[in-house]
Amino acid sequence: MNRALTGKIALVAGATRGAGRGIAVQLGAAGATVYCTGRSTRERRSEMNRPETIEETAELVTAAGGEGIAAPADHLDPDQVAALVRRVDAEQGRLDVLVNDIWGGDGLFEFGKPLWEQSLEDGxxxxxxxxxxxxxxxHHALPLLIREPGGLVVEVTDGTAEYNAKYRKEVGFFYDLAKSAVIRMALAQSVEIAPYGATALSLTPGWLRSEGMLDNYGVTEETWRDAVEKVPHFAISETPALVGRAVAAVAADPERARWNGTSQSSGGLAKEYGFTDTDGSRPDAWRYITEVVERDLPADVTGYR
Incomplete structure (x- = not known):
């Protein structure tokens, strides 16, 4: 993208790890100034109780060529979010990209259990x-984002609108509702901000090799293929850089309004814009899941990455 986002200001809400970190770093690689928010700092961990911090993410953004700014915030606290947006306004006077990647739901759902058997409190x-x-x-960031035309909102979810149109029984009621609602939120915002020359879309990564996923399989990014022996379909997985490059590509596209209100995937946008994952491949996870996994076919990523 040849530093196409130099001078642009981004706020990545939920940038501590996973997709949020990948997005923040790739926006930085394209030259953006990125506010990296979350609850996990070097002084205090969130309820996720993981070691990754927003300071580390900000440092990675800067190392990639942008300017990373760690901004602690609990996005359930409206006062903290309002203060965060005031800070961005005071320091930059604008906001070009808003990425809503806040999650924190790992450990709060149980696979394969019906609603009445799940914890209501956790759900x-x-x-x-x-x-x-x-x-x-x-609510707090859009007034700053629409102040000038060209703003972009990316709602990060799990699954495309097409895939999530059916009930995802394996993940259960609360998870299915959470991820489907985010798609609808992107659609709603797309209608409301379009008159101001802004664009909103939902975006899903594929099978993400997040820090937590790698830990779950007992591998690292360098050894992730060892997990394929036990979980063959893991061969379609992707790094957080792929979804990050998807956001950066859309943000740098002068015709990004064509995506307004749509549901996109990292694999689909990789084909559209021609970028790849860090290994040079283009994993198309959602097509693979539909055509291979759901048909109970043997794992074979030929033609899918």
């Missing part, structure tokens, strides 16, 4: 973490 907490946070952040 409602998941919805607050994944839906209320996005609404609070957009």
């Amino acid at each position: 409602l907490r998941m919805l607050r973490l994944s839906i209320h946070t996005h609404a609070i952040t957009s």
Whole structure:
């Protein structure tokens, strides 16, 4: 992208790890100034109790060529989010890209259990973490983003609108609702901000090799293929850089309004814009899941990455 986002200001809400970190770093690689927000800092961990911090993310953004700014914030607290946006306004006077990637729901759902067998407390907490946070952040950030035309809102979710149109029984009621609601939130914002020359879309990574996923399989990014022996379909997985490059590509596209209101995937946008994952491949996870996994076919990523 040849530093196409130099001078642009981005706020990545939920940039501590995973997709959020990948997006922040790739926006930085394209030259942007990126406010990296979250609850996990070097002084204090969030309830996720993981070692990654927003300071580390900000340092990675700067190392990639942008300017990373660590901005601690609990996005369930409207006052903290309002203060965060005031800070961006005071320091930059504008906001060009808003990425809502707040999640924090790992460990709050159980695979394969019906609604009445799941913890109501955990389920409602998941919805607050994944839906209320996005609404609070957009409520406060959109007035700054629409101040000048050309703004971009990216709602990060799991699954495309087409895939999530059916109930995802394997992940259960609360998770399915959380991820489907985010797609609808992107659609709603696309209608409301379009008159101001801004664009909103939802975006899903594929099978993400996040820090937590790698830990779950007992591998690192360097050894991730070792997990394919036990979980063959993991061969379609991708790094957080792929979804990050998707956001950066859309943000740098002068015709980004063509995506307004749509549901996109990292693999689909990789084909559209021609970028690749860090290994030079273009994993198309959602097509693979539909055509291979759901048909109970043997793992074979030929033609899918």
